[in-house]
Amino acid sequence: MTTSTSRPDAPQGVAEATTKSVGDESLAPQKTRIMGRTSYLLAWFGGCVSIGTFTMGSSVVGTLNLIQATVAIAIGCFVIGIALAINGAAGYKYGIPFMVQARSAFGFQGTRLPGLVRAVPAIVWYGFQSWIGAGALNLVSATLFGYDNLIVFFIGFQFLQIGLSVLGFQGIKWLENVGSAFILASLVYMFYSTVVRYGDALSANLLTMEGSWGLPFWGATMLFLGIYSTMMLNVSDYSREHVKGTGPGLLTTIYAMSILPCTLFMGLIGYMVSEATGVADPIKVFANAVDNTPLLMTTLLFIAFAQVTTNVLNNVVPPTYVLMDTFKMSFRKATVIVGLLAFATFPWELVKDESAAGLQMFVQTYSSFLGPIFAVLVVDYYLIRRRTLDLDKLYDENGPYRGVNLAAFIATGVGVIAAFSMPTVSWYASLIPAGLTYLLLMRYWKGCQRFTQ
Numbered sequence: 120m121t122t123s124t125s126r127p128d129a130p131q132g133v134a135e136a137t138t139k140s141v142g143d144e145s146l147a148p149q150k151t152r153i154m155g156r157t158s159y160l161l162a163w164f165g166g167c168v169s170i171g172t173f174t175m176g177s178s179v180v181g182t183l184n185l186i187q188a189t190v191a192i193a194i195g196c197f198v199i200g201i202a203l204a205i206n207g208a209a210g211y212k213y214g215i216p217f218m219v220q221a222r223s224a225f226g227f228q229g230t231r232l233p234g235l236v237r238a239v240p241a242i243v244w245y246g247f248q249s250w251i252g253a254g255a256l257n258l259v260s261a262t263l264f265g266y267d268n269l270i271v272f273f274i275g276f277q278f279l280q281i282g283l284s285v286l287g288f289q290g291i292k293w294l295e296n297v298g299s300a301f302i303l304a305s306l307v308y309m310f311y312s313t314v315v316r317y318g319d320a321l322s323a324n325l326l327t328m329e330g331s332w333g334l335p336f337w338g339a340t341m342l343f344l345g346i347y348s349t350m351m352l353n354v355s356d357y358s359r360e361h362v363k364g365t366g367p368g369l370l371t372t373i374y375a376m377s378i379l380p381c382t383l384f385m386g387l388i389g390y391m392v393s394e395a396t397g398v399a400d401p402i403k404v405f406a407n408a409v410d411n412t413p414l415l416m417t418t419l420l421f422i423a424f425a426q427v428t429t430n431v432l433n434n435v436v437p438p439t440y441v442l443m444d445t446f447k448m449s450f451r452k453a454t455v456i457v458g459l460l461a462f463a464t465f466p467w468e469l470v471k472d473e474s475a476a477g478l479q480m481f482v483q484t485y486s487s488f489l490g491p492i493f494a495v496l497v498v499d500y501y502l503i504r505r506r507t508l509d510l511d512k513l514y515d516e517n518g519p520y521r522g523v524n525l526a527a528f529i530a531t532g533v534g535v536i537a538a539f540s541m542p543t544v545s546w547y548a549s550l551i552p553a554g555l556t557y558l559l560l561m562r563y564w565k566g567c568q569r570f571t572q
Contacts, residue, residue: 176389200375210355246464491534
């Protein structure tokens, strides 16, 4: 049970959480921080092993050469690190989650928009990665025991993740920290196996092709960035768990260096093997890249484990907090509902070879909405609030943040239009139009003045 104490100046019913028990999470300001610097870095490291990164790597084959693909991934990761540090500052300073942070910009009822935009991609990736993990386990079973039933493994795997998710951040912390070493070893091995198996074919094509340093290159940086653009919105859900005392520069380094290794390995594996074989299904790729059966089994088990560490951190927490805020649910009940919703994403369609282009379009599309919301949140915190939030008002449904802030919605719409006008770099293109529109409306539109109080 979470112990909480009412703040002397807080409205009735608002309290600060002072302890964090297993599975007992709340939207109240978090006073007790459970993750130190090393633990926080390992949590992000273990939580960013997305098989979707493999697909993104496949999607730039024929457009970029090997060096360009590597640089694009690196740039994307460092942009991610900067963005996470910037937007996570409010959660880190005040201990508030994303849905509470968004109230100052969008209003109590208006937060439904950023909440929905954040929750839907998380649930889609949840189902996608659960299917990948179940496929890995099914292949292990079929190879060793002759039992082949992907549906059964998918259902069982999903309920296993639901069971882990209800443990909350205490469970997430230890799952991610313990699993990071295994994940790194698996990725290094798979990268090595890919180079050894397909090295001759790769050297002939990937290093000699001209590629592009223009718009396709920057579009590629956004593809790898786009996978994490969802986390850029709700980073406060995680930063509120990190102990105080880490400066912005070090936080940026922690984010970038935790995400870079996994993204680099997975993106390049997908890129190289797709170029050499034309296969986009990661399970088929890994099966072809490993000749030794015991090593293949180990690799597949690592793939399954990686999906668990990614899902429980990045794809369960955001929609869970959205449900908690919108429907006043408990954390445990909300995590179960999120896990069940993942069944409805039809992930068996998403992993098909012909779905790679569709998945790329999906990332570009939701990034068109995530970029403007990110810009609004950043402008609101740094330029409108000047990094000072009034927690009493953020938790007062009848206070100045009641209802909907039209300025945030209009600015988001302007950003979305800008993003769709340049879909290849949609996230980048949306930032300035959305942020500038929001700033001007908040300063000069009298109808939004109560939101600046």
